[in-house]
Amino acid sequence: MATVFDRLDATLELPEHETMVLGAVRQLARDVVAPRAADYDRLEAYPADNIAAMNALGMNAMFVPEEHGGLGLSYSVYLACVREVSKACASTGIIWATTFHGMKPVMDFGSPELKQRILPRIAEGAIGALCITEPSAGSDATGMKTRFSPDGDDVVVDGGKIFISNGDVADHLLVFGKWAGIDDPKAAITALVIDKGTPGLAVLRKEEKMGHRAAPTVALSFDGLRVPRANLLGGPGEGLRILLASLNKSRPSVAAHALGIARAAFEDAVDYINERRQSGRRIVEFQGIQFTLADLATDLAMCENWLWRVARMVESGATDFGVEASMLKMRATDLAMRISDEAVQLHGGYGYIRDYRVERLMRDAKITQIWEGTNQIHRQLIGRHFVRK
Numbered sequence: 001m002a003t004v005f006d007r008l009d010a011t012l013e014l015p016e017h018e019t020m021v022l023g024a025v026r027q028l029a030r031d032v033v034a035p036r037a038a039d040y041d042r043l044e045a046y047p048a049d050n051i052a053a054m055n056a057l058g059m060n061a062m063f064v065p066e067e068h069g070g071l072g073l074s075y076s077v078y079l080a081c082v083r084e085v086s087k088a089c090a091s092t093g094i095i096w097a098t099t100f101h102g103m104k105p106v107m108d109f110g111s112p113e114l115k116q117r118i119l120p121r122i123a124e125g126a127i128g129a130l131c132i133t134e135p136s137a138g139s140d141a142t143g144m145k146t147r148f149s150p151d152g153d154d155v156v157v158d159g160g161k162i163f164i165s166n167g168d169v170a171d172h173l174l175v176f177g178k179w180a181g182i183d184d185p186k187a188a189i190t191a192l193v194i195d196k197g198t199p200g201l202a203v204l205r206k207e208e209k210m211g212h213r214a215a216p217t218v219a220l221s222f223d224g225l226r227v228p229r230a231n232l233l234g235g236p237g238e239g240l241r242i243l244l245a246s247l248n249k250s251r252p253s254v255a256a257h258a259l260g261i262a263r264a265a266f267e268d269a270v271d272y273i274n275e276r277r278q279s280g281r282r283i284v285e286f287q288g289i290q291f292t293l294a295d296l297a298t299d300l301a302m303c304e305n306w307l308w309r310v311a312r313m314v315e316s317g318a319t320d321f322g323v324e325a326s327m328l329k330m331r332a333t334d335l336a337m338r339i340s341d342e343a344v345q346l347h348g349g350y351g352y353i354r355d356y357r358v359e360r361l362m363r364d365a366k367i368t369q370i371w372e373g374t375n376q377i378h379r380q381l382i383g384r385h386f387v388r389k
């Protein structure tokens with residue numbers, strides 16, 4: 001019997017070739033990625049097999065434009081695939097999505113030469129990273145200290161980044177820093193692509209984390225690193241505009257990732273309480289439990305609906321959708337935390353035991369409320385929208 005979520009997924013109305021792609025990704029996620037997720041989490045190991053399997057399917061090509069060796073598929077099908085992979089393994093999902101987050105700005109703002117050099121490699125499976133955060137620059141990115149100094153045809157990079165997803169495995173890193181000689185902290189921000197193996201680029205430490213244990217998060221240092229000026233995105237000082245526009249496209253993606261975790265937790269909870277019996281009844285038959293299910297299912301359906309609405313705005317070429325993207329990121333990630341917490345609760349003591357996936361889902365959900373702008377920052381962005389000048 002079709003559930004309300006099957007009917008909601010059917011409203012996506014993708015063209016036939018994208019429906020086939022989504023079907024293949026769904027099968028890969030279910031049969032290959034999901035069975036390995038618990039082991040990768042336990043071992044805190046990079047899921048190289050999963051990434052190889054996704055590359056064998058050509059998944060990066062999905063979001064790279066055709067003129068650069070990709071398939072140029074829709075943003076909707078990309079988001080649907082992020083959700084499927086993240087439902088199977090949140091670590092693998094964020095590794096894949098991070099390549100999109102780091103490389104989409106290259107597609108939107110890179111010079112023709114830069115795009116032609118980098119994007120065909122991405123389409124074939126190269127990995128990307130997005131480097132913004134520093135010890136002095138978290139919620140307020142304008143506090144960054146990484147310095148870009150022009151020197152002939154090169155830019156010399158000094159500084160470092162922390163908490164960088166994919167930072168140790170990325171082939172191309174999109175790095176934000178400040179252009180030497182521009183004093184205004186916002187006007188100085190500039191974006192530059194750094195390639196793996198550039199002398200002066202080093203991994204300082206790898207973090208041990210609560211969740212997403214298979215997805216690497218590292219601190220990087222840049223020590224007199226020389227990069228061709230041709231690797232700049234836009235000109236010196238154009239970074240903040242690029243950063244804000246890019247975050248609007250990565251936030252729906254982190255929302256889709258969180259909704260994958262939320263779906264997995266909801267489905268596990270429903271399966272469990274339909275089987276587990278206490279006081280002579282299945283847990284699902286207690287009305288107090290049905291009220292919880294009703295609230296979670298309704299909020300999940302509303303939030304997924306908003307995901308597809310924002311996706312259609314992006315596809316229509318809209319540029320003014322920052323509030324919608326913030327609403328989506330905030331609500332989807334709060335919901336992933338709430339549903340995974342309730343799923344643990346509905347499993348009783350078993351929910352706290354590693355044998356059950358909900359234990360991992362709850363650990364994986366927490367960071368989604370923190371990265372890509374904490375949810376306090378998103379509340380601030382949404383609230384400010386209504387303050388009249």
Ligand SMILES: Cc1cc2nc3c(=O)[nH]c(=O)nc-3n(C[C@H](O)[C@H](O)[C@H](O)COP(=O)(O)OP(=O)(O)OC[C@H]3O[C@@H](n4cnc5c(N)ncnc54)[C@H](O)[C@@H]3O)c2cc1C
Pocket residue numbers: 098130131132133137138139140162163164165166209212217367370371372373374375376377380
């Ligand atoms: C696993 C992981 C992966 C990550 N991946 C990446 C990555 O790939 N690239 C990257 O650049 N960064 C990445 N980050 C960094 C992440 O985006 C930051 O941690 C996040 O933006 C918050 O910054 P902060 O940790 O410095 O917290 P802070 O900014 O110090 O905030 C601390 C607390 O204060 C609150 N706060 C701050 N300012 C305000 C305000 N104005 N109003 C109300 N409350 C406020 C915050 O909401 C938070 O609760 C990652 C982090 C982690 C843990």
